[in-house]
Amino acid sequence: VESLEKLAQRTSDVIKPGRTHLRDALPVTMGQEFSAYADAFKHNLSLLEGVLPYVKELPIGGTAVGTGINAHPRFGELVVDELRRQTGVDFKVAESRFRAMRLLSDLVALSSVLRTTAIDLIRLCQDLRLMFSGPFTAIGEIDIPQEVAGSSIMPGKTNPVTVEAAMLAAAQVVGLDTANSYANLYGEFELSMAVPLIGYNIVTQIQLLREALQKMETYVINRIVPLRERARELAEKSPALVTVISPIIGYDKASQVALKITQGMSIRQALRELGFSEDEINKILNLERLVKPGIPAKEK
Template identity: 40%
Template sequence: MTQEYRIEHDTMGEVKVPVDALYRAQTQRAVENFPISGKTLEREHIAALAQVKKAAARANLELGVLDEDRSLAIQAAADEVIAGKYDAHFPIDVFQTGSGTSSNMNTNEVLASLASKALESKGIDVHPNDHVNASQSSNDVFPTSVHVAVTNALVNELVPAFEYLATAFEEKAAEFVDVVKSGRTHLMDATPVTLGQEFGGYAASIRYAIERVNASLPRVAEVPQGGTAVGTGINTPTGFSARVVELLAEQTGLPITEARNHFEAQANRTGLVEASGQLRTIAYDYVKINNDLRWMGSGPNTGLGEIAIPDLQPGSSIMPGKVNPVICEASIQAMHQIIGNDTTIALASTNGQFELNVGIPVMAANLLESIRLMANISRVMADKMVKGIEANTERARFLAEASPSIVTPLNKVIGYEAAAKIAKYSVKNKMTVKEATIALGFVENGSITEADLDKALDVTTMIGEYK
């Protein structure tokens, strides 16, 4: 089917635009100029741009910049975009002008088309720049939209996902409170712990993740809206900045605040860097947790086999019956992507010169992807793995009692060097610590009684006070 076009114009001349497109000339130029990745703005980012436009239209009405008809039509159009009705009309590649001007104009054009159509019977036209973009610049709108989208994703997607996963780990910690297993340091046998203690540690890591995200929110939620071109607020009516930010917070229910310094807020994107850095830090914890789980679940016959991870799918195209810890592997790969995204975000943050950073679209795309990946994998881990983990209690207890490090309580009775002799003897001669202690004559020479030896080597007494 042949694509039909209409002719649109902008300050550079005429442009052929698909006949059914809501966008106009400037968007079409960007589509043609940036055929790079095929990756467009995240859905949440499109919605955030529309939220900014809606708040601006409301403020402009109150402050006498827009008439009621145009303001209400723009607001209604923005609501439709926020709802996801017109995502297909935002075709511009992520790799575009670094200020996001192309996507700001894309939003202006779509809203102008929708609003103009709504006012057609009244003979009122809505212009993308003069009306939808009134009192605004791409240089304050686009970064504001990124911060709104990221704040929303952190508050309404990521933190609840962390809560969900932390709760799953806490429930397992309670279930495994009495399952004694070997501790390990340097991947070598260490004194006993409980599986509950380990899972409690994982839960704590996720709880700390919530703290880390919440700690970054005040900077992430601080927006430059109202600074317009360079932070001075040129072409805005008095009181616009404060009012549009207030309305934006009201519309979204998010803790959005006005930039304390508009020049810093447009020149730098360090709030996004901070949030990404928190995700990178959290990702390292996720890699560690997933590696622990797949080590403990390794086997079934030749690995540690202390836990059974739910079987989800066949693990080999050639080895019948093989099942792999696929959620652990998917999680680790997602974390590697998040760590890589953070590098891109950090590098893009250095692309600020004088009054503006010009690496914003790629920062937005990568950070929103990282949040989405981490939120999704948290729920997948909880539902498809953590909730279904079972303890192999007998195997765990056997390995705990087989560890030569359970000799440690004897330090207080016979001294460190004698205890070390027992540990080495037990490993060399493939016997238990108790057998080695007796074989080396410590019971016979009265250094310790057999009853006291049994008490000292009871692994259930070695798990400490921190349950």
């Protein structure tokens, strides 16, 4: 989270085209894009902190079927006290041993948070791969220095191998969560039989995510170099910029202007044909203004 926040801060003035459905859209800053992921992972951390207290509830003392038969009434309480003393983890006896023995929903909820984090990581990685694509025949808005040679036949070609490795690790986390959800279905009446599988999978999920996130932070996030001129050049070419004048000329006419732009006319020329002065055009196409709220075309 901290690394993404720092990246968002140092790219806060980098203007680039937004993209929806992989098509040109209105401009954003690179910092705004990265801030979205910083907030997403911060949200995931809150979800994790919310589910952990329930995972720390243990059915100790329930014995065979949750009734506590053949155990001292304080057995669970005393064992949990000793576990807390030895581990420093705030374990407690489950409020309902019957529930905790029968259903592993709390563990599945933890797995779900790990899955959500993995999905957000995949989304971040996909965007980074596209931004790193090129360098000359694709988007090419960022560079990731020191990525290793990625081709045994094309000299000098570098691939986003760390990003792609993180995506594969995250995909495995998502797959293990699916297994955990199904495993929680297996068990009848008083006992679930799925603890070995779900426990193993959650440990694996945590290990995979930890490794992927650490590698991404060290070798990608902290090393990203924004290609400012390239990003701005692309933003200035986006036909979606006509959206700025649609409050004045209407959606249909703005669509006609956008069509002219896609056919090769510059947006400046299109605005001139609509009767806008050079000062008005400069104001309308002020990209720094277009990444903020409001209706620029109606501002005096």
